[in-house]
Amino acid sequence: MLSGIDRAGSAPALLSPAVLMAFFESRASTRKKCGNPCQTWGASMISFSLTEEQIQLQQTARKFAKEEIRPISFEYDRKPDPRDCVPMDVVRKGIELGFSTMTIPSEYGGGGCSALDFAIVCEEVAWGDAGLAGTVCGSGRLGVSPILCVGTESQKRKWLTEICANPNGAYLTAFALTEPGCGSDAASEDPSAGVRTTAKRTGDSYILKGAKCFISNGGLASLYVVLAKTDITKGASEGLSAFLVPAGLPGFSIGKIEDKIGFRLCQNAELVFENVLLPQENLLGSEGDGLRVAMDALCSDGFLAGAIAVGLARAAFEAAVNYARERVQGGQPILYHQAVGTMLVDMAILVEASRNLLWKCCWNLDQVGPSVPLASAAKVFCSDAAHQITSKAIEVLGGYGLMKDHCCPNFQGWAHLVPCKSAS
Ligand SMILES: Cc1cc2nc3c(=O)[nH]c(=O)nc-3n(C[C@H](O)[C@H](O)[C@H](O)COP(=O)(O)OP(=O)(O)OC[C@H]3O[C@@H](n4cnc5c(N)ncnc54)[C@H](O)[C@@H]3O)c2cc1C
Incomplete structure (x- = not known):
């Protein structure tokens, strides 16, 4: 980043010609790298390419969701006693992977990651199980962001260091x-x-x-x-x-x-x-x-709830597509019936739009600072989209979508809970 250019990418009123030239050159090389000749002033502000580290994070979280969470998710979700519903061994593994401490600055032992990094992980964990994402990833914001927001240096050193040290193996x-x-x-x-x-x-x-x-x-x-x-x-x-x-x-x-x-x-x-x-x-x-703490929590909760909603919406969309590929009615997989195809396309559009708003919210948090309206917009839009997507998934599955042994009713149950996670 050039000195003289603020973090949001807008130019101060006066720049020396030498600084301007260097800035334009850096923009030109960005344009060449991303291959989009239309990008102009402020272009580096918007990029949807994940870094190699972010792709690694995403893959690690995806593997965790697929191998550790999915195999036990529905069994735990249906336990009659709510005190038995949290699989603590899986929670411990999520904490060990650093998913509950990744936004804590590295000087206190945390991952020092951005809001966007966190949202990427959270989407994957929520794809495995939205509630488990609430437990593990939620822990990384719930008690953490108030300390970061108003805590004194000695409070940060004492409590954030303790959270990262994870003394009991399951520090939430x-x-x-x-x-x-x-x-x-x-x-x-x-x-x-x-x-x-x-x-x-x-x-x-x-x-x-x-x-x-x-x-x-x-x-x-x-x-x-x-x-x-x-x-x-x-x-x-x-x-x-x-x-x-x-x-x-x-x-x-x-x-x-x-x-x-x-x-x-x-x-x-x-x-x-x-x-x-x-x-x-x-x-x-x-x-x-x-x-101040409560307002900061709204921002944290906005992108956390948004990321959970995107993960669960994607899970419902994928379940519906897989089913529509295999279910044959009227002589062909139902995927090829236009009414079903249209529903699936609508779902795909909503997943994509939700993630884009979520990432904008994270970008804003990382580059500019907290914004309650943007965080609330992400939470409202993404959770509303998750509602629509899980309902459509049930429709695509027909009668099977209403049977408890299919994942889609679970997804819809989760979708009801996401927007309630806090006031907006
Ligand atoms: C899964 C889950 C997790 C949660 N986790 C936490 C947590 O970790 N920490 C925590 O502190 N809380 C938590 N909550 C509580 C959550 O923040 C509250 O449920 C939420 O703030 C709404 O409060 P309430 O349920 O009392 O509803 P109320 O405030 O009573 O609202 C009832 C209805 O009235 C509407 N309403 C209220 N006021 C107005 C108004 N002025 N104008 C128009 N409409 C209005 C609301 O939109 C709602 O539809 C959680 C809730 C759930 C369901």
Whole structure:
């Protein structure tokens, strides 16, 4: 990258002729390399070619999904007791591969990867099982991005290093904002609405009191980032704060484990805090940083949910194409009946469009910074597309699409859950 050209590729007002010449030369060589003579100013901003490292990452994740996740996915998804649905040995393997720590900077022991690298991996893992992607890849954002967002250097060094060291072999994180009486309202500026969990300061400690619900990785995580009111007379922007709460602290217990209609390889649970004593250093950043953390979580969640949706949509599309190739009706494979072919083409278009918006969202996060509207757009579009694609997959399969021993009903169950993963 030339000095004098900002990261988004736009030119500052004045450039010396020498700098301009060098810039145009670099653009010309980019055009030659990618073979597209139409690309002009700002062209290097857009590239859909993965690097060799990204292709390796993608292949590693694809192999993991195919060999480790797919063979057990439906068996675990259908276990009657939700407490039995997370295959911890597979989760451990995903963590060992670095899929839950890849966006943590390398100085703390993480992979130092970009949002795009992460989305590529997440799509593959979700192709194997959307819920498992929520558990393993989700862990890499849920408790991690709040620490990166507002954590002090000593908090980053302590907690991110611990997450990467993976001391118990299955170190997961969780993010706890939602409460029984507070979902979409979490950012409310009305002091009488929003989060009711409180963290009351006493000397150099805080006393945490309240309950959270639907928390992904609840009951499995080693570290929870919990949002609580440090000032109940104020709205979210001043009164909400974030705390680091390790599992097992006295007074912290796990309540109901949710019995979901799909996405069951991710565990969702109620968290109960009964006068949990937290040292001052567990306040993440400063008092009042909670809303920033929540907004950052929306960005993280947007591209995470988008990537999971693309992976599961692709899985449903592939299942439908394979079935349509083999199922013969009216004297030929149903693939060749125009009505079926049109559905498959519509599905392919939606997968492609979803991935493009997702990658744009990741590019923006990597090159420019977080954007809540773009992250929300990726989440809404990709999860809506996954809904449509999984419904069409069921249609392509006819009666077989409604039988539980086929994968497509599972895919549709997963698709229902993806957009709910957080408020937008
Ligand atoms: C699989 C799964 C994983 C989850 N993981 C986590 C997690 O890890 N951490 C966490 O904190 N939470 C988590 N959640 C909770 C999730 O973030 C909430 O479900 C979500 O924020 C919505 O809140 P709610 O369910 O209370 O719905 P509500 O906020 O009660 O909304 C109910 C309906 O009303 C609509 N609505 C609400 N407010 C408005 C408004 N102002 N205008 C118009 N319509 C409105 C909503 O769109 C929705 O249709 C998870 C949920 C699921 C299902």
